[in-house]
Amino acid sequence: MPTVTTIPVTRTTASRLPDFDPDHIVFGNNPTDHMFTARYSNGSWGEARVEPLHQLTLSPLALCLHYGQTVFEGLKAYRLENGDISIFRPYKHHSRFNKSLDRLCMPEVPEALFMDALHTLVSLDRDWIPARADSSLYLRPFVIATEPRVGVKVSDEYLFMVVALPMSSYYAGNLKVKVETEFVRAVEGGTGAAKCGGNYGAAFYPTQKAKEQGYDQILWTDGKHNEFLEESGTMNLMFLIDGVLITPPLAGSILDGVTRDSLMAIAREMGIVVTERPFSYHELEAALLAGKQVEAFGVGTAAVISPIELIGIGANQYKLPVTDDAVLFQLKRRLQDIRLGRVADPFGWNDIIPAGE
Ligand code: COI
Secondary structure (H helix, E strand, O other): OOOOOOOOEOOOOOOOHHHOOOOOOOOOOOOOOEEEEEEEEOOEEEEEEEEEOOOOOOOOOEOHHHHOOEEEOOEEEEEOOOOOEEEEOHHHHHHHHHHHHHHOOOOOOOHHHHHHHHHHHHHHOHHHOOOOOOOEEEEEEEEEEOOEOOOOOOOOOEEEEEEEEEEOOOOOOOEEEEEEOOOOOOOOOOOOOOOEHHHHHHHHHHHHHHHHOOOOEEEEEOOOOOOEEOEEOOEEEEEEEOOEEEEOOOOOOOOOOHHHHHHHHHHHHOOOEEEEOOOEHHHHHHHHHOOOOEEEEEEEOOOEEEEEEEEEEOOEEEEOOOOOOOHHHHHHHHHHHHHOOOOOOOOOOEEEEOOOO
């Protein structure tokens, strides 16, 4: 249920909504009319407000620009068929947000502030949520270190913001991916489990190289052995081999994905055996060579479920037929039905903002 909001709101006088075309959404460059901001200084959060989307004023000395104290989340709001709005699993996203903030020595955001920020912004910009079933409103909460100080230190000042962007599919089609055995994304004890900007920036170089070779994404392997599959850039990984769902475990170097967690629960509900365990690319290759039934897919908030149709392992490439009756589509349908309120929500995942509120 929505919290009672106390955040002051200044409405835009020049909405861009009339220019928004929900049938041709490019992800990431079309924010809604408003944004949320709050400032942290002297040990507490204050100055929370929702205002028309605007540019930031930031000192060139701001610590986030130099030493990477930035943390973000990604979650979605949906327009339900009865007119209500639902935010999907905001409490789990909030808990992960705070874990990431802790890892980067940044101050936690109280749950009430996080929820208030989301509810106020989503209620105000609800008309931006596309009515199409394949679309949603992507919410991007993030915190940056703003203290102006070039010395290497933990910032004493921060800015917490939320922006919102309508979206449809993140990837245009099925994915071609490469098992990466030269570069690593994270090692145990590092920041791999945190959703911090540096993890994504550091992945650009190997991902660009993979793209030059014709791939869309990388399947990262572990930092010690370069052998066990971890995650894929923007997504967690799942494999279905002879009917068993396998996903790499949360061993400290991969993100605790909310979609990953939701799909494991749905798979168990559907009677599928789910195993979280180390899974090496050698085992994957052996299964492919043995002609086993293999489905591979990336799962994440933005990507939802993205089927993998080709995997490059060393000099070899393996094609995975993605058929309409694949289990991954059954999982996706069930997840979407719950998110869109077409069926009961047995897990209590939908945080409802009633129509008209
Ligand atoms: C998400 O799925 O929300 C992500 O953060 C992945 C990507 C858009 C950075």
